[in-house]
Amino acid sequence: MTGDRLSALQVELEILRYNPETDTEPRFQRYSVPCKNEWCILDALNYLKDHLDPTLAFRWSCHMQVCGSCGMMINGEPKLACKAFVRDYTGVIRVEPLAHFPIERDLVSVADDFMDKLKRVKPYLIPAKKRSIEEGEYRQTPAQLTRYRKYSMCINCMLCYAACPEYGLTKSKFIGPAAITLAHRYNQDSRDDGRDERQEEIATNEGVWECTFVGACSDVCPKHVDPASALQQVKIASTVDWYLEHFMSWVKK
Amino acid sequence: METIKTDVAIIGAGGAGLRAAIALAEADPKLRIALISKVYPMRSHTCAAEGGAAGVVKPDDSFEQHFHDTVGGGDWLCDQDAVEYFIHEAPKELMQLEHWGCPWNREVDGSVAVRPFGGMKIQRTWFAADKSGFHILHTLFQTSLQFPNIQRFDEYFATDLLVDDGRCQGLTAIEIRSGQMRHFQAGAVIIAGGGASRMFPFNTNGAIKTGDGMAMAYRAGAPLKDMEFVQYHPTGLPNTGTLLTEACRGEGGVLLNKDGYRFLQDYGMGPETPLGKPELKTMELGPRDRVSQSIWHEIQKGRSVKTAWGDCVWLDMRHLGEKKINERLPFVRDISISYLGVDPVTDMVPIRPVVHYMMGGIHTDIKAATPLPGLFAAGECACVSINGANRLGSNSLVEILVFGHKAAHSALEYVRSAGPGNEAALAAQAEAAQAKLRALFLRNTGKESIAGLRKEMTDTMEEGAGIYRTQEGLEKTCNKIAELRRRYGDVALHDKTNVYNTDLLSALELGSMLDCAEAVAVGARERKESRGAHQRLDFSARDDSKYLKHSMAYYNGLEPPRIDYRDVVITTSPPGVRDYSGAKK
Numbered sequence: 001m002t003g004d005r006l007s008a009l010q011v012e013l014e015i016l017r018y019n020p021e022t023d024t025e026p027r028f029q030r031y032s033v034p035c036k037n038e039w040c041i042l043d044a045l046n047y048l049k050d051h052l053d054p055t056l057a058f059r060w061s062c063h064m065q066v067c068g069s070c071g072m073m074i075n076g077e078p079k080l081a082c083k084a085f086v087r088d089y090t091g092v093i094r095v096e097p098l099a100h101f102p103i104e105r106d107l108v109s110v111a112d113d114f115m116d117k118l119k120r121v122k123p124y125l126i127p128a129k130k131r132s133i134e135e136g137e138y139r140q141t142p143a144q145l146t147r148y149r150k151y152s153m154c155i156n157c158m159l160c161y162a163a164c165p166e167y168g169l170t171k172s173k174f175i176g177p178a179a180i181t182l183a184h185r186y187n188q189d190s191r192d193d194g195r196d197e198r199q200e201e202i203a204t205n206e207g208v209w210e211c212t213f214v215g216a217c218s219d220v221c222p223k224h225v226d227p228a229s230a231l232q233q234v235k236i237a238s239t240v241d242w243y244l245e246h247f248m249s250w251v252k253k
Numbered sequence: 254m255e256t257i258k259t260d261v262a263i264i265g266a267g268g269a270g271l272r273a274a275i276a277l278a279e280a281d282p283k284l285r286i287a288l289i290s291k292v293y294p295m296r297s298h299t300c301a302a303e304g305g306a307a308g309v310v311k312p313d314d315s316f317e318q319h320f321h322d323t324v325g326g327g328d329w330l331c332d333q334d335a336v337e338y339f340i341h342e343a344p345k346e347l348m349q350l351e352h353w354g355c356p357w358n359r360e361v362d363g364s365v366a367v368r369p370f371g372g373m374k375i376q377r378t379w380f381a382a383d384k385s386g387f388h389i390l391h392t393l394f395q396t397s398l399q400f401p402n403i404q405r406f407d408e409y410f411a412t413d414l415l416v417d418d419g420r421c422q423g424l425t426a427i428e429i430r431s432g433q434m435r436h437f438q439a440g441a442v443i444i445a446g447g448g449a450s451r452m453f454p455f456n457t458n459g460a461i462k463t464g465d466g467m468a469m470a471y472r473a474g475a476p477l478k479d480m481e482f483v484q485y486h487p488t489g490l491p492n493t494g495t496l497l498t499e500a501c502r503g504e505g506g507v508l509l510n511k512d513g514y515r516f517l518q519d520y521g522m523g524p525e526t527p528l529g530k531p532e533l534k535t536m537e538l539g540p541r542d543r544v545s546q547s548i549w550h551e552i553q554k555g556r557s558v559k560t561a562w563g564d565c566v567w568l569d570m571r572h573l574g575e576k577k578i579n580e581r582l583p584f585v586r587d588i589s590i591s592y593l594g595v596d597p598v599t600d601m602v603p604i605r606p607v608v609h610y611m612m613g614g615i616h617t618d619i620k621a622a623t624p625l626p627g628l629f630a631a632g633e634c635a636c637v638s639i640n641g642a643n644r645l646g647s648n649s650l651v652e653i654l655v656f657g658h659k660a661a662h663s664a665l666e667y668v669r670s671a672g673p674g675n676e677a678a679l680a681a682q683a684e685a686a687q688a689k690l691r692a693l694f695l696r697n698t699g700k701e702s703i704a705g706l707r708k709e710m711t712d713t714m715e716e717g718a719g720i721y722r723t724q725e726g727l728e729k730t731c732n733k734i735a736e737l738r739r740r741y742g743d744v745a746l747h748d749k750t751n752v753y754n755t756d757l758l759s760a761l762e763l764g765s766m767l768d769c770a771e772a773v774a775v776g777a778r779e780r781k782e783s784r785g786a787h788q789r790l791d792f793s794a795r796d797d798s799k800y801l802k803h804s805m806a807y808y809n810g811l812e813p814p815r816i817d818y819r820d821v822v823i824t825t826s827p828p829g830v831r832d833y834s835g836a837k838k
């Protein structure tokens with residue numbers, strides 16, 4: 001019978017708890033949760049909330065790795081709880097809110113800074129000339145689409161920020177992988193002409209130059225967006241800009 | 254309580270809410286727009302849609318065809334004037350998204366590509382790989398960031414509409430981060446709160462789809478329309494309910510019973526099409542309701558596949574080959590492997606029908622206006638009646654755009670003519686809403702658990718109001734829901750703190766689902782015919798003489814809703830027979 005091999009197992013979770021109203025500092029709480037072998041950590045958390053402790057707070061919605069809500073640290077690594085499977089862990093599993101963000105409560109982190117950064121890079125099409133609906137679509141070949149498609153797949157899960165040492169070190173001054181990637185996504189879009197406007201945000205010190213190319217962002221990205229490669233490309237492009245400005249001022253950008 | 258004054262308040266920042274917000278901001282840069290959502294906009298469930306969005310663009314297609322596919326697919330319960338408006342606006346909206354940067358798939362010449370989809374006679378589904386809804390949502394969200402007059406209230410949970418002087422003038426919402434109640438005083442309110450399929454145990458919907466928007470409007474006096482029409486999608490993963498998009502079949506995947514037989518040919522959708530050559534509106538590309546119902550019959554006949562998660566049939570995509578699967582259905586492969594441990598390249602995937610979409614919702618006219626002045630609704634929470642008794646796949650991603658846009662313009666027109674409200678009366682109502690919440694908070698004696706009531710609700714919905722229904726089963730379910738609604742009055746909160754209290758929010762969501770569930774069950778009990786997604790074993794034929802009508806459920810406190818009926822608008826297509834065997838002719 002299909003699914004026969006799926007058996008039950010008892011999973012030990014050690015979960016960071018913090019309620020600003022009642023706790024002076026974060027603490028860990030242990031739970032033993034009966035799980036099915038095929039479950040992801042999110043299933044275990046939902047079981048826990050329904051049957052063991054309704055006070056635990058965490059975000060989730062889609063349960064299919066696309067809404068970006070359920071990012072958390074699982075055994076110290078940034079993961080989507082709906083994409084991390086209990087079968088892949090042994091022993092006690094430690095679950096904490098995403099690193100580098102303030103804790104709002106339990107596994108919920110404060111996302112304000114991330115949301116501000118997304119907005120700062122002007123993540124929308126800035127065409128040279130606006131088209132009317134009657135004029136039909138901008139032509140874009142499959143090859144042109146491929147240039148930016150990968151970078152358009154970001155689900156804003158913030159895992160790359162939790163993995164990025166620079167974002168942690170600079171106390172979140174660094175604009176960070178996902179936001180720069182998003183800017184790059186529009187810069188690479190054949191329909192767009194807004195690169196100069198975006199460059200003001202991302203080619204600054206808080207922008208792409210903060211990045212030291214550790215590549216941790218791409219390692220943890222659940223959607224293979226590869227923010228590190230976007231950063232690299234932006235950096236190269238920005239170097240060219242800088243060069244043009246300083247040494248070749250007679251050349252029109 | 255803090256009062257926030259705004260011109261138009263929008264509840265919901267999914268596809269419909271964002272489209273409305275952008276339309277308002279474009280129409281008037283001075284307008285104050287409050288966009289209120291219980292999750293960050295990009296977490297809205299529009300992101301989960303994979304397949305695509307229908308709009309006539311190709312020369313071999315026509316508005317008539319899209320019209321007939323939609324009306325026939327809806328088993329003639331669609332309002333045809335609304336469908337006409339919808340299909341004409343559809344390509345414009347999809348084009349607008351293209352201009353805003355949506356990464357639609359392309360033909361080699363750079364024009365937008367379309368793909369086949371179930372129930373559509375011609376290829377007209379625009380798609381962005383297998384992430385169409387995701388890209389639509391993110392394109393809208395990112396586009397919205399350029400408008401300073403869209404003020405977002407992310408992670409605010411709307412609880413009640415405020416109605417004074419016979420018109421809707423605002424709402425109350427909990428700021429989740431602080432637990433504080435806020436009073437939004439608004440010239441008009443647009444509800445774009447999404448669907449309610451979480452009232453069923455096995456569904457494709459995200460946790461947020463609990464029908465709050467529907468319930469809020471219903472409690473404020475706006476009727477819920479055609480709630481008994483609940484769409485099952487034929488291909489859900491049997492353990493999690495995760496959807497395997499219809500594109501699996503659009504690309505050539507086939508359905509087999511335990512004997513390896515393509516059983517759809519036994520249910521009026523044949524003759525069998527050659528493997529890997531799907532034909533529109535035939536066999537696997539029949540409409541969702543028919544395909545789901547056929548699976549149910551195969552199960553009854555004992556020809557299903559037994560799995561640890563219940564009876565299934567096979568979805569076979571192996572003949573598509575690894576290259577095509579990776580190219581066209583990468584996400585399908587990914588989730589089949591991770592949640593079920595089955596790789597569609599090498600194995601058949603067990604699937605079973607899963608609750609997917611609510612055709613019913615808040616009654617609106619063709620302008621997205623509800624009967625309650627000042628209240629507008631769009632998206633899955635609304636029922637403007639383009640989906641009738643069965644929605645066609647890839648129509649709803651367009652519906653959220655067309656009617657989100659329309660709701661914005663109607664609300665704007667309304668706001669410009671509406672007089673000022675009575676602030677004292679509104680503030681008093683907001684206080685009352687807060688007091689209700691406080692009572693729930695302070696109650697120490699509650700005996701009922703949220704998870705317990707929720708389980709009883711989802712179980713009885715599946716049992717009595719599932720794919721096939723009977724009078725007896727529905728009566729049981731109606732009684733059960735009535736009982737649960739009473740017991741809900743005794744629900745206990747364990748968490749009595751303010752910050753990010755998901756225990757409280759779950760309780761409120763359960764209340765919304767119970768209200769909506771009762772409208773579904775009672776509507777289904779009263780509709781003694783079979784039409785589209787509403788199938789009764791005891792009344793197996795469509796009955797146009799009695800039920801070519803929309804059902805309207807009116808809130809009635811703790812009593813079951815009062816059901817009324819309303820004529821369907823027919824313009825050019827008289828009720829006919831649904832034909833899904835294209836090749837036979």
Ligand SMILES: Cc1cc2nc3c(=O)[nH]c(=O)nc-3n(C[C@H](O)[C@H](O)[C@H](O)COP(=O)(O)OP(=O)(O)OC[C@H]3O[C@@H](n4cnc5c(N)ncnc54)[C@H](O)[C@@H]3O)c2cc1C
Nearest residue numbers: 265266267268269291299304305411447632633647649650
């Ligand atoms: C898995 C899946 C695949 C699908 N595939 C397709 C497809 O291929 N083609 C197609 O046409 N359709 C598809 N659909 C259907 C379509 O995606 C939905 O009907 C549509 O996206 C709904 O959009 P919406 O804006 O109405 O609601 P949603 O996107 O669900 O947004 C609802 C919004 O309301 C807010 N909200 C709800 N309650 C409250 C409250 N109490 N307070 C504040 N805010 C609140 C939420 O925060 C959210 O922002 C699919 C659906 C699913 C589930």
Ligand code: SF4
Nearest residue numbers: 154155157158160221
């Ligand atoms: S780039 Fe990847 S890890 Fe970073 S937010 Fe986007 S999806 Fe998440």
Ligand code: FES
Nearest residue numbers: 063067068070082
């Ligand atoms: S719940 Fe949506 S990404 Fe995990």
